[in-house]
Amino acid sequence: MTDPVVLGDPAGCSRLGGAMRREAAHLTDRTATLAGSGAGLQQWRGPAGSAARDRVTGALTGLAATARALDQAGAALQRYATELAEAHERGRRAADRAARDGLRVVDGRVLEAWGPATSEEAERRRALVPEHQARWTGCPRRWAGPAPSAAHVRGADPGPAGPVAGAARWATAATLTPATPTTVARMRIRATIDYAATPDEVFAMLADRDFQDRKANATGALEHEVSITTRGEQTEIVSKRTMPTEDFPDFVKGMVGDRLPVTETHTWGPAAADGSRRGEITVAVGNLPVGLKGTLALAPAGTGTTQSVDGELKARIPIIGGKVEKAAAPAIEAAIDIERTTGRAWLNG
Structure with missing residues (x-):
């Protein structure tokens, strides 16, 4: 469908979400085509015809549910990508402010920058660390972003929930939860x-x-x-x-x-x-x-x-x-x- 999603990469998440929604549209079209092709089954009388119609109806219902789940999960990923990009920008601005004060950010920790400094300058930088750390605190988590809730993924109209649709929702939630011990x-x-x-x-x-x-x-x-x-x-x-x-x-x-x-x-x-x-x-x-x-x-x-x-x-x-x-x-x-x-x-x- 697309390149593998990269944790913390807004563009990758957006591409994956778009690919999921395209697949959903493709499944919806195929469902409509199959439904039209199966209309002739109405002429098939007797128990065998009834059983065949039930099987086709069940398959079409499953395809429609999967298409809805993919579309809703893709939309959630795209919303997540937008929020993630905004969080990246907030983090970048915080890092720029720290750099202007002679500080640097390493894995979420605000530290003094490299290079020689007078004792007065070093003391000034150390005094500013708590302020910049307080501003930075939480930025790494926002970069990772919260996983969409079940309602966020399902949307207002969950529709039928078959095993494929459930797996799509689970996979989306797992992909977007980098803070859980099983992922990072x-x-x-x-x-x-x-x-x-x-x-x-x-x-x-x-x-x-x-x-x-x-x-x-x-x-x-x-x-x-x-x-x-x-x-x-x-x-x-x-x-x-x-x-x-x-x-x-x-x-x-x-x-x-x-x-x-x-x-x-x-x-x-x-x-x-x-x-x-x-x-x-x-x-x-x-x-x-x-x-x-x-x-x-x-x-x-x-x-x-x-x-x-x-x-x-x-x-x-x-x-x-x-x-x-x-x-x-x-x-x-x-x-x-x-x-x-x-x-x-x-x-x-």
């Missing part, structure tokens, strides 16, 4: 690593290719590739690993096979006067709609340094998203533990 699962990943070294020493370790190679080997990767790139005051560390899946749950192995590519990217900003840094982390898992996005920080702690990770793991897979997220979380947490163990050993010489 979410898990918070938070961790800290304490090192007996200065922030500058810890960062030098993280940006060392030999350390990244050692960390990748410690994860049990079948093969890996590391790249470290510095652009101005920003450093990007990318580790691509191919992981075995023998310890994964069977339902995951059935989706990915016996090898799973994982790409972990750390992007660090410049050091502050005390050596502290802030950064971002993303973890992509093959071609699956599963990944981690979050923030990184290095901060002095007494005579040492604390490295912190704060991210959200999401699995955008219908029905089994929650199971995939629960299967992926231990692997992410194990990788953090490996970084802790490997880093401490590295710094201890």
Whole structure:
């Protein structure tokens, strides 16, 4: 009928809604044609003729009900697409206002922008974060949009509800409910690593290719590739690993096979006067709609340094998203533990 609908994409939802309504019109035309062709059955007398007419009438009723359900569901999708586009615009305006105040929005959280700033400017930005966060709160949910209610999908005239019509309504509601655990699962990943070294020493370790190679080997990767790139005051560390899946749950192995590519990217900003840094982390898992996005920080702690990770793991897979997220979380947490163990050993010489 059309390209697959993309969650959060107004154009995709509108195209799908339009395609559903075109199919509904096509079914309606075919129903009328079949009804006209079946008019001759009225001449068929006797029990056999009566049974045949009943079967044809039942089939035509089912087709008409399905056409109505498709048309009403398509109309609901189109209304949803309009509301979603408006929500996108509200979110864009909120992000633009934050940018003008030296802030940025990452996965719904308002953060200070990259780059050096005077202490007065940094304090001004921090003071504005609560105001912008309050303005932004709720925008991501509005982008996702509420699923249409049953009445919204059915419309004022539900008509006969056969199994096909019911399935069409259920599929539409399921497609438009990205906030449900079975469609988009979410898990918070938070961790800290304490090192007996200065922030500058810890960062030098993280940006060392030999350390990244050692960390990748410690994860049990079948093969890996590391790249470290510095652009101005920003450093990007990318580790691509191919992981075995023998310890994964069977339902995951059935989706990915016996090898799973994982790409972990750390992007660090410049050091502050005390050596502290802030950064971002993303973890992509093959071609699956599963990944981690979050923030990184290095901060002095007494005579040492604390490295912190704060991210959200999401699995955008219908029905089994929650199971995939629960299967992926231990692997992410194990990788953090490996970084802790490997880093401490590295710094201890």
